[in-house]
Amino acid sequence: MKKLVYLLVLSVGFSFAQTTTKEKVKFSAKIENRNSDTLTVFGPNKFKQVIPINKKGVFEASFEVTDGLHQFSDGSESSMMYLRGGDDIKLTLDAKEFDETIVYTGKGSKESNFLAQKALSDEKFEMELEGLLEKDEATFKAALDKKAKEDLAKLESAGLDEKLVSALKPRIAQEGMMLTQYYNQKAAAKKVEGTTAPSFDYENHKGGKTKLEDLRGKYVYIDVWATWCGPCRAEIPHLKKIEEKYHGKNIEFVSISVDVDKDHEKWQKFVTEKQLGGIQLFADKNWMSDFIKAFGINSIPRFILIDPNGNVVKADAPRPSSATLVELLDGLVK
CATH class of the missing domain: 3.40.30.10 (Glutaredoxin)
Structure with missing residues (x-):
């Protein structure tokens, strides 16, 4: 499932203080019920790494990266992760329950696990969002403020790489701003309901x-x-x-x-x-x-x-x- 909050995060982009390392990332993924025989990793500066499945049924590669937020896709679903030179990350998941089964292990896995859990939290909030959009502005704003405070508290207490913390803090604020714009769009749209539609x-x-x-x-x-x-x-x-x-x-x-x-x-x-x-x-x-x-x-x-x-x-x-x-x-x- 593509999550609205997740898509809003991606729309902000990958840009923040970046360092291209000469040390490579080791990355492997074991995916049950996979949707494709290739896995694609996207990152800063139009980075793209296509990883084919090997004879052992594992997606495995070693490549240089710009330290920071990345996204992997199996062709049908996507999720964010955090990569740095020198990391050795192993991913497992079941594509039938994509978001719920993502688990990272190995060196540098803490940050990516945090992002996977945040995606689940965002998805839970999105399930409540449709009802919230029907509420008055004060109720909607209170729900956004509560989510932002909880997200910040989790971020600051998780012991993550400071670069990731610095990157996500403004994104949390931007999520709230974008969802507020979405709420205002919905509110404006309601005003024309019941009126004669403009023609084309x-x-x-x-x-x-x-x-x-x-x-x-x-x-x-x-x-x-x-x-x-x-x-x-x-x-x-x-x-x-x-x-x-x-x-x-x-x-x-x-x-x-x-x-x-x-x-x-x-x-x-x-x-x-x-x-x-x-x-x-x-x-x-x-x-x-x-x-x-x-x-x-x-x-x-x-x-x-x-x-x-x-x-x-x-x-x-x-x-x-x-x-x-x-x-x-x-x-x-x-």
Whole structure:
């Protein structure tokens, strides 16, 4: 599961005081129920190390690193870890319970184990987040403050490398700021619910143009996305399943790309090669398109639900990967 708080941490980047060491890191991983025969480690300065599985069923390599935060991916899931020259780290996990089973051993493992536990803590908080987003601002802020204090207390008492402590302290504050922005976005979106939706008239991948009024009489579930957006692409398999579930019902699925004009051909090829369903549209002025600005969209993916009369049901609707979307649509779509 991709965690919102985890993604926010990654969005801050890997930058902080760094030292490239000549001493190599020894890294190995034993993964049950693996999703791939390669493991990829990403790090500062566009670092990328691809590690193939060996005959013993182990991912094993030795490589130079820039000391600091890194990320490993098995092709389907990712997690953060901390690497320094001279470390000798061994990772074990079961990909069926990815986050819950991550364990590091060996020299330099303490910091990575801390990061794995923080990811679990963040995931637990995210499970409460949907309910918190419905609360008043004071309640939401109190929950964020409580989390930040607890995270700082754990960080300062864990006996970690001071570089990691220095790197994570501002990130904890930034998590709160980003989640507050997310809360404010949700609050602003609620204000337009029940009002007439702004219209659009955009190029259709299949030819011609499509406007919102063409879809009157049906619910319209809109996905605002772009080809370069990783979280957007991650929702595509879930969206396809939702489209299949409600095929033939009174709902249309519309995807609006905010790719810039120079990527128009890239968008066309992407839609064709990935066999994207629904109605695929290309916004006329990407982020500055009137429809995008009317909903105050400044981050993607963003999902919107409009009723058969053209009124906004949800200006910030649940994602296709959320069980909440099915609950919502089951109560509306016939």
